[in-house]
Amino acid sequence: MTNKEGILLSDQIFLRLNHAFGKVLNQLLLSFVLLLFTSLCSFAGSQEIDPSIKVINSDTSGITIEFELNGLEIKQREFNNTYYHLIKYKDCSWTSEVGKPQLPISSVFLGVPQSASISVNIINSTYSDDFGYLPFPASDKVLEKSDGIDYIADKFVIDREFYRQNFLYPSKIADIVYEGNIRHQRTVILEIRPVQYNPALKMLRKYNKITLRVNFSLNKLAPKSSPVIYKDEFENGYKSLLLNYDSAKSWRTSPKSVKLAPKSSMAESQSLKLFISKRGIYKLDYDMIKGSGIDPSKIDPRTLKITYKGSEVPIYVYGESDGKFDKGDYIEFFGAEAKNIYTRWNVYWLSWGGNKGVRMAQKSGTPSSSSAREVTFFKSKVRFEEDRLHHKLQHTESDQNDPDSWFESRDHWFWTGIENGSPKNEVTVKFPVYDIAQNLVKPDFKIELVGCTNFEHYVMISLNGHRVGEEAKWYSQEIYSFDGQVPIDSIKEGFDNELRLARIGMNLSDGKDMDSYPYQIYLNWFELGYYRKLMAVQDTLEFSAPEQKASKPLASITLEGISTLDRGRIP
Structure with missing residues (x-):
């Protein structure tokens, strides 16, 4: 399918003019931010703050919080002929370090002063220890496919080395795990971890009660905060989200204008955005570039460049020596597979103009010795x-x-x-x-x-x-x-x-x-x-050349099952 905005080449590669979507993208981002906060407020308005967490005191020097552990449940689960323990209590979430024990935690949003440095210390705690437990490990999230549909699935992983260690996990029973701003309210997420585990001793430590202090170290030179009160759903969202809403609302800052970031050199020049989902060698020819809305005859192929994550990657450009991108000229480059559960694409940028681009080194694979023998395995x-x-x-x-x-x-x-x-x-x-x-x-x-x-x-x-x-x-x-x-x-x-x-x-x-x-x-x-x-499977074969002695001739290697280098192209 071809139009002025871009061209879909295959499920492996997608080109789009960088400058074609600038205005539309800004409008979409603005709409998304407003929608996200509105959704957050609607969600928060229907929630109740965990009753097991209470604010004892909240002022400009800090917040004193008390947590009580109620209704802890421990159940056995058999997996691969091993009995593990699932540990939870009402409305808890869990630690998520892959392969390590999955233990229950509680998280709460706190409003804090804009310029304060934050620290946490435990004032008092009571606990009991029990032995003979093997908590189920936190699963990995992997991308699976069923009937052509991608979905996120749990994969069992266990860190065997970690399950041999002799220390308590998590190491801290309370910590700040996030800092940020929701509109003009600075917020942090306090994570309380009332269950710890010692793998070597197979011991669970359960904290029945924790009293802690979130300390604020204020910057005296920072501008003073003043309450900014919103109407309707925004303020209701803060009220339901923040544990210390009454004191936190006075620590908001008034909105300030911000300068736009300077445009990058990439944004000022024409460029094509390439989406790669599979590992392989890709080919871009005259017709593909022209179909994306670019006139190839105006490109000096010697200045063609491809960048990935901000770094230029070597490419091969056929027919660049005459300084013109003609019919029959093409670009070849190696594209890496995206190994990420959140996206199926790696993004590469093709641009032109200015200095010459980085090129692949070319080396002949023909044996230099006429007595070279062919290796077939x-x-x-x-x-x-x-x-x-x-x-x-x-x-x-x-x-x-x-x-x-x-x-x-x-x-x-x-x-x-x-x-x-x-x-x-x-x-x-x-x-x-x-x-x-x-x-x-x-x-x-x-x-x-x-x-x-x-x-x-x-x-x-x-x-x-x-x-x-x-x-x-x-x-x-x-x-x-x-x-x-x-x-x-x-x-x-x-x-x-x-x-x-x-x-x-x-x-x-x-x-x-x-x-x-x-x-x-x-x-x-x-x-x-x-x-x-020497048979490639899906165009891939990893092998090492046979060991050679200096007195023996080099070997020539022929691969079977390799398709042409333009396999990234749709015919």
């Missing part, structure tokens, strides 16, 4: 590992000088395993292998198994029905490792490869104390090393 190593099961491994021997070192030195998260008391007494994992090159070299194979029950283990390992090494033997919660080679036909192309672990015999722990020992043995990870074709 490379050595690939693939690691398969997932963290789904957790166990404390209490029978691991510890250092007498540092009895707690066993926990920090061992991996306590595992993929799967052979369940205790299971009649099947085995486990199978499927995994994919791609682009196997025909050769006579046996694949490399590594695996790590860990015992759970406190007895001797005997396990047979096989890949697609081919036995791996000798019978695996080890004792208790020690680690068993295999590092060797497997038969050439023990792996196959596609998704249907199978790793099978089978227990041999029985022991006295079978079917007993399954709460403490839910599994007999765990699979931690395995690695596969094999020769792989």
